[in-house]
Amino acid sequence: MISPNLRIAHRFLTAKKRAMFMSLSCTILGVGLYIVTQATTSGFEQFFTKTILGINGAIRIEDKFQETMRSVAAAGGGDSYFARRDGVKNIEGIEEPQTLMKVVRDFYNVRGVSAVIRGNVQVTSAFKTEDAQVFGIKLEDHVRVSDLAEQITNGDLDDYRNSPTGALIGRVLADRLQLGVGDSFQISSRGETRQVRVAAIYETGYREADKSNIYLHQPLARSLLRRPTGATFLQISLQDPNRAPQDAARMEHVLQYSVKPWQEREKTWLAVFRALRISTGITVTVFTLIASLAMFNTLAMIVLEKTKDIAILRSMGYERSDVTRIFLWQAGIVLAIGAIIGALFGAGITWLVGQVPLPINGIFKTDRFIVTWDVNHYLGAILTAVVMVMIASLIPARRAARLEPGDIVRGTAQ
C-alpha cells in the first residue's frame, strides 16, 4: 500500500506539471550529460592507455643501480672505519636478462616478461635512407608483453617467426621507404650491415613507434648491434596495469634496477587527459548545479504555494517529519524518473557519439569517436544526481517542516 506521504507528494508534484517537467528535464540532462562526458573522456584515455601498453608494456626495467661508498672514520678516532652510502650510479642495460626475467616472473601481477636489445640504426631501401631503431626480441616472449600480434596489418607473423632474417616494420617507416611485404632492405649500425626482408608491416597508431621501430630476431639484432650478451631493457606486462606504480616500486627495491611504470613514462599525455577530465568535470559540475538549482527552485516554489496545505496537514496530525518526507518524496520521484530516463538518454547519446566519424592517427589510431561503456559511469551519474537533488530538496523540505501552522492560518507565515 502506498504511504500517505508518498500519495500526497505524488499529487503535489503532478499538479505542478510545468515545474515538474522543468526539474525532470534538468535531472535527465544532468544524468545524461554526466554519462556522455565520462564515456567520451575516458574513451580516449583508455584507448591511449591500451595503445601504449600494447607497444611498450606496463613496466620497463632498464639500468642497474650501483651504490657508491666511501669510508668514514668512526667517532672516537682509532682505526675504525665504516662504509657510508654516498650516492647511486646507474649502469646502463641488463647484464643477465635470463636470471632477472626468472625473478621478475615470480612477482605477483606479472603476466609476461620480454628481454629487448635496442639500438639506433640506418635503414636503406632502394628508394631512400631513414634513421630508425632496432628492437631485438624473442617473438614468443614479446607477444606476451605487447599487442604486436594484433597490430600486424600486412603480412604474416608466422612468416616472421620462420624467417631468421625477417623484420617487422612500422607502417609509417614502410611508407617512407616504400617497402612492402617481401621486399628486402639494409640495416646498418656502426659499420655493420645486414640485409633483411619485410616479413610483416604493423601499425600501432602511435606515430613515433610506427615511423622508427623495427623488430628483428634477437640473434640478428645481437650481431648487428655487436652485443653478444645482456639486454637493453626488460618489458613487462601486468594482469592489472593500474597497479604498475606499486609493482614497479617493489621491483626497484628488490632488484636494485631502475624500474619505470607506464604512468611515469607517459606522464605528459596522461597530464593532458587529466586536464581534459577536469575540464569536462567542470562542465558537468556546472550543469549538475543548474539541474540542482532547478530542483531547488521547483520545490521552493511548491513550498511557497503549499503553505496552506502544510497548515492543513499539520492541523490533521501530520508531523514535521511527515512534511519533510512529503517534499523529499517529491524530489525522490523526480530523481527516480530522471535517473532512469537520464541513464537511457545518456546511453543513447553515447551510442550516437560512438558513430561519429573521427579519423585520428598520432597518439593512437581510430576512425570513429571513441567511447567507453562502463557501468560505473551510470552509477556515478546516479549517485551525483542523488546527492545534488537531495541537497537541493533538503532546504525547501526543512523550511516547509519548520512552518508553524498557527502562523500560516493567521496569514503571517514568513
Place this chain on the structure above:
Amino acid sequence: MPAPFSFLPSPASGAAAPEATRALRCRNLHRHLGEGEGRVQVLKGVSFEANRGQVYAIVGPSGCGKSTLLYLLGLLDRPDEGEIEINGRTMSNHDDRARTAARGEHIGFVFQFHFLMLEFTALENVMMPMHKLGRLTPEARRDRAVALLEAVGLEGKTHRLGTQLSGGEQQRVAVARALANQPTILLADEPTGNLDVKNSNLVFDLLTGLAKEHGQAVILVTHNPEIAQRCDVTRRMRDGVFVE
C-alpha cells in the same frame, strides 16, 4: 433539527448518552504577537472550559484575540504563559510531536476559508486524517469517509476535486474531514463567515448536530450574532480577555 450523524459509529461504542464532561480547559493564557515595536499582547490571561456535548461561541470585535485563542486551544500555536488541558492532559508544555499527535486524535478543525487540499477529491480529503492516524483499516476509512460525505449531503460528489466544488460544498467537506477521526473537540474559526445564509445554517446545523449526538465539544469563533445565539454558551472577548 435532524440528527445527521445518528447512523455513524459512536466514538464510545455502547456508551450511554454523552455526559457533560470537560473536554478542554485553559488557564491564564497569555500570547504576544509581532516583534520589536510591533509586538502586541493579544491574550491577557484568558481562562476557558468546554464540556462535551456543548456548543460554544466566542464572539467579539476583530483583533480581540478570538482566533488566536482558538489556535492555542487547537495546539496549532504555543502560549507565552498559561496551561491548556485536552481531555484532562496538560498539553501546552509538550513537544511538537505530542501536540501534533493530540491534534490528530482529539481535535478537528474547520477554518473560515475551507482549506481543502484542492488536488484531492472530496473523499480523499476526508480520508486524509484517517490515513495519518491509522486507526481504521483502509476499507473502513473509505466507508467512514463516504458515510461522512453522505451525512453532509455530498454523496454524489465524493470523487470531485476541491476545485470542482462550490464554497458551501467545500466547507461541508471540511466539516466531514474535521469529524473523520471522531475527535472530542471540534474547533471552527468563523466556519460560516464565507457562506450565504442557507449554507451557513446548514453547516452550523451539521456542527451542532454532531455535538449533541456524539458528545463532542464544539467551539466556534463567529461574527454572526444569529449563529452565536443558537449556541449553548456564548463568551464575549474584548482586548484579549473575556468580558462576560
